[in-house]
Amino acid sequence: MKSYLNYLLPFIITLIAVIFYGIEIHKHKIFPYRYIRKVYLYLNLGTRGPWSIGIYEGATPFNLADPEKIFNPVLTAKDVDDIDAKFIADPFMLLKNGKYFMFFEVMNRETGQGDIGYAESADGRKWKYRKIIIHEEFHLSYPYVFEWNNSYYLIPESTKDLSVRLYKAISFPEKWEYVGNLLSGVRYADPSIFRYKDKWWMFVCTENYDLNLYYSEHLLTGWKPHPMSPIIKQNKNISRPGGRVFVYNDQLYRLTQDDSPSYGIQVFAFEITKLSEKSYEEKMASETPIVTKTGSGWNAAGMHNVDPHKVGSNWIAVVDGRNK
Secondary structure: OHHHHHHHHHHHHHHHHHHHHHHHHHHHOOOOHHHHHHHHHHHHHHHHOOEEEEEEEEOOOOOOEOOOOOOOOOEOHHHOOOOOEEEEEEEEEEEEOOEEEEEEEEEEOOOOEEEEEEEEEOOOOOOEEEEEEEOOOOOOEEEEEEEEOOEEEEEEEEHHHOEEEEEEEEEOOOEEEEEEEEEEOOOOEEEEEEEEOOEEEEEEEOOOOOEEEEEEOOOOOOOEEOOOOOOEOOOOOOOOEOEOOEEEOOEEEEEEEEOOOOOOOEEEEEEEEEEOOOOEEEEEOOOOOOEEOOOOHHHOOEOOOEEEEEEOOEEEEEEEEEOO
C-alpha cells in the first residue's frame, strides 16, 4: 500500500501543478500562443487554396471563357496590402455610375479567417485593390452584393456565427453597417438571394449538403422555409451555391459548385422552371459546366464561383480559381 501511495502522491501533485500552470499561462499569456498559431495557420491554410480571381467573357453566360486580351488572374493575394493575405476568392461584382466594384473573401493568414475586401475598375478588366471593408470575430466569405431601392446590400457567408447576416452600405463602397440576421441557428453556407415576382428568395446550403430554399415578402423580415425544402439532399455535386442567381432570355438560373471528388472543381447552371410559394422545379441547363478547372495555370485545379453580368451585348463575369 505504501509503495502504491509513493507513486500516486507525486502524480497527483504533478497533475495539480500542471493544471495550475496551464491556467496561469492562459491568463497571463506567458506561453507564445501567437507564434505557434501562426506556424499552424501557415502549414494548414495551404490546403484551402491558393485561390485568385479572374475575368471571363462571352456572348452568353453559357460560353464564358478566358479572353486573350485579359491576363488572368486580375487579382491575387499579393495585391492585398492592408493585411497578410493567404488567398482571395468568392468574387461578386456591381456596376455603379460606369464603374466596376468587386467584393471578395480575403483569407487573413494571421487570424486564419476570411474578411471582406473590395477592388475597383474603370473597364472591368484592370483592377485595383482598395481595402478590407468588413471584419468580424468569425470567418466571412461569399460576399453576395446587390442593389435594391437605390441602396446597396451585402450578405456574406458567416457559418461560424450560425447566421445569414445582412449589411447595408452607409457610404458605398467602403462603409457598411450590420443590419441584422435574416436567418439564425444553423451553419448556412453561401446564401444566394434574388428578387422574383415581387418576393425575395434565397438558396442556402447546410453542412450535410442539403440545398434549402427560403422566401419572404420583405428583405429584412419574415423569411420562411419553402415547403419543398430541402430541394436537393446530400449531393456534393449540385447542392452548394456557386454564384449569383441570374436571368437570361427571361429565364432564371441558379449556379452550383461541384465539390466532389474534391472541393471547388467547377460550376454548373440549373434553369429554374417553376417557382412559387408551394412548388419548385429545375433542370440542368447543360451537362457542360459554365466554368471548370483547366489543368494548368492559375485555375488548374478548380473554379467554384461565378458572377455573370450583361454589359452591352456581351457578358462579363468575375470568377475564381485555384492552381493546386
